[in-house]
Amino acid sequence: MVFLFCKIPVLFLNLRQIHGFMEERYCLECGTKLIGRIDKKFCSDQCRNTYNNRMNRDENLFMTKVNRILRKNRKILKELNPNGKAKVHKSKMVSLGFEFKYFTHVYKTKEGRVYYFCYEYGYLPLDHDYFALVVNKEI
Numbered sequence: 001m002v003f004l005f006c007k008i009p010v011l012f013l014n015l016r017q018i019h020g021f022m023e024e025r026y027c028l029e030c031g032t033k034l035i036g037r038i039d040k041k042f043c044s045d046q047c048r049n050t051y052n053n054r055m056n057r058d059e060n061l062f063m064t065k066v067n068r069i070l071r072k073n074r075k076i077l078k079e080l081n082p083n084g085k086a087k088v089h090k091s092k093m094v095s096l097g098f099e100f101k102y103f104t105h106v107y108k109t110k111e112g113r114v115y116y117f118c119y120e121y122g123y124l125p126l127d128h129d130y131f132a133l134v135v136n137k138e139i
Contacts, residue, residue, distance in 0.1 A: 069102045070118055077121035081133035090129040109138075 025034040029047035034040050042048040053060075076096045080088050093100075100116075107115040107122065115134065117124045124132040 040134075066102065070097050072106060073098055073102055074118040074121050077118055077123065077133060081135060084135045086133040087126070088131050088133055090131065093108065093123075093131065 025038075025040065025119055026032065027034060027043040027047050028041050029051040030043060032047075040047060042051065076093060076098045079096070080092070087093040103116040103118050105117050107117065109115070113124055115124045117136065120136050122134045122136060124134065126132055
């Protein structure tokens with residue numbers, strides 16, 4: 001039995017080099033041809049930021065709207081409650097632009113009373129459209 005060993009030179013190519021030559025890549029934002037790393041997606045930080053801001057615009061607009069309402073509700077509660085405890089009619093809160101469906105958290109007492117909070121300022125619904133306003137200084 002005879003074995004022949006051929007000494008054929010083997011060329012090892014870097015897969016990244018092969019891939020880079022086969023496919024041209026372009027910036028996802030501006031379309032500029034990319035040079036450099038194989039996993040590069042943007043030509044600059046500005047293009048990366050612009051692209052991500054555009055992709056998240058709808059979500060960011062919704063969050064901005066809700067945060068604006070929460071800040072306004074907090075401001076109203078703070079103005080109506082300068083001493084830490086107060087009793088206010090619903091019409092007064094509504095006339096200042098308070099929106100009851102927006103609050104940051106809820107606190108339920110052992111007796112079953114439910115306080116609604118906009119950050120550290122809260123309110124408890126009472127009879128005849130009145131509200132008890134409170135401040136939680138522990139927050």
